[in-house]
Amino acid sequence: MTRILLxxxxxxHSDGLITLERSLRDIGDVFVVAPAxxxxxxxxxxxxxxxxxxxxxxxxxxxxxxxxxxxxxxxLHKILDExxxxxxxxxxxxxxxxxxxxxxxxxTVAGALEATIxxxxxxxxxxxxxxxxxxxxxxxxxxxxxxxxxxxxxxxxTLLNINVPLGEIKGVKVTxxxxxxxxxxxxxxxxxxxxxxxxxxxxxxxxxAEDGTDYRAIEDGYVSxxxxxxxxxxxxxxxxxxxxxxxxxxxxxxxR
Numbered sequence: 001m002t003r004i005l006l007x008x009x010x011x012x013h014s015d016g017l018i019t020l021e022r023s024l025r026d027i028g029d030v031f032v033v034a035p036a037x038x039x040x041x042x043x044x045x046x047x048x049x050x051x052x053x054x055x056x057x058x059x060x061x062x063x064x065x066x067x068x069x070x071x072x073x074x075x076l077h078k079i080l081d082e083x084x085x086x087x088x089x090x091x092x093x094x095x096x097x098x099x100x101x102x103x104x105x106x107x108t109v110a111g112a113l114e115a116t117i118x119x120x121x122x123x124x125x126x127x128x129x130x131x132x133x134x135x136x137x138x139x140x141x142x143x144x145x146x147x148x149x150x151x152x153x154x155x156x157x158t159l160l161n162i163n164v165p166l167g168e169i170k171g172v173k174v175t176x177x178x179x180x181x182x183x184x185x186x187x188x189x190x191x192x193x194x195x196x197x198x199x200x201x202x203x204x205x206x207x208x209a210e211d212g213t214d215y216r217a218i219e220d221g222y223v224s225x226x227x228x229x230x231x232x233x234x235x236x237x238x239x240x241x242x243x244x245x246x247x248x249x250x251x252x253x254x255x256r
Contacts, residue, residue, distance in 0.1 A: 002028030009107025
């Protein structure tokens with residue numbers, strides 16, 4: 001029986017996770033280990049400064065009072081039988097897109113990334129919408145993606161970041177990660193005790209939908225599949241940076 005680990009960053013009660021679990025039950029034995037509360041924007045953070053608590057709901061559902069990375073780490077090394085690791089880890093369905101640079105902030109992507117690092121193929125699934133979240137089509141596509149991974153496999157160390165448009169889907173495109181053309185917008189407020197607090201938001205200032213990117217695929221009504229890796233090395237820059245004269249730099253340091 002196929003074993004599937006399901007996690008997310010929107011929390012155990014997320015509609016996206018619940019819809020996805022229902023769909024995945026048709027192809028395997030689903031185990032859910034998800035944050036006890038919303039952890040959007042947690043990125044690939046691991047909780048080290050405090051203890052973590054696991055709460056078992058039933059024989060298929062657990063919550064962790066931590067990040068998606070914590071959830072996957074504990075699922076694979078504590079909660080589930082290490083002798084029967086999942087065949088695939090699915091993270092999502094996220095309430096909102098994880099396109100371009102936003103993938104680096106995403107707890108959804110981080111859940112799939114942590115699974116990949118620990119030897120389990122991972123995919124992250126997000127619905128690109130701001131309201132009126134209807135997860136049916138995204139869940140249906142997630143099932144297709146899981147079946148494909150189970151039959152074809154993934155390159156070692158690679159995860160799939162899948163973004164699904166809201167509404168009619170015209171098709172599927174394999175894309176590169178786009179660049180987010182936005183700037184932070186910080187608003188300051190005063191709490192009831194007279195102390196300041198801040199909200200960080202974003203304002204987009206120009207189009208970022210270049211040909212071949214995840215942004216463009218979504219704008220055109222296509223599912224975007226972007227292969228990602230934990231290896232963040234800029235391989236194209238290795239030669240250029242390697243040609244720098246570090247010996248001269250060392251001599252300058254000694255002169256100081």
